Amino acid sequence: MKQSNVTSSGADHGTYASYITGFILSILLTIIPYYIVVYMDLSSGIKTLLIVLLALAQLFVQLVFFLHLNTRSEKGWNFLSFVFTMLVVIILIGGSLWIMYHLRVNMMI
Template sequence: MAHAHSIDTGAGHGSVRSYVIGFVLSVVLTAAAFGLVMQQSLGQTDTIIAIAVLAFIQVLVHLVFFLHMNTSSSQRWNVVAFGFTMLVAVIVIGGTLWVMHNVGHHMMSR
């Protein structure tokens, strides 16, 4: 008595249209960051900030169009897991930068 079980993982599959939109947005964001650096139209600090903003937007594009993460109830655990991962990454990276800054500061003051 074999029973066929269907397991709903909650993972949505995108259409070709959504993949093409995601790809075009990714290419445009990458080209914009490349253009900022090549044209040298902004100062160094402004360029770094602009690239960081473009990178953040590109991460969001990838999450929505390629990983299909959204706020629906079927994606709730994926969003929670991603949020926890980002929190841990911020703590680890921020802590590392803080420690390295303090080490550099204390080493240079002698």
């Protein structure tokens, strides 16, 4: 039997160590905001900013360690489709907020 040399351009699967690293980082990025809200005496604006930054870090950890999103997989198409999806979501959310703001302003006579 002849073996074929098939090369895969798909996403590589993570190692056991990378999954453990991602899991530990996810746990830490969940516990830290809880600690900030419950035990730290900060203004609500600073708490909100810290929680949003930690949520973005959590998103990054999930994408890299568990979904294996990087620019190498599928020749960058996975990353490009993710960027396009985020652009569409931002446009939808931003447009909805813009419409709701102007409706509120114009309805308050």
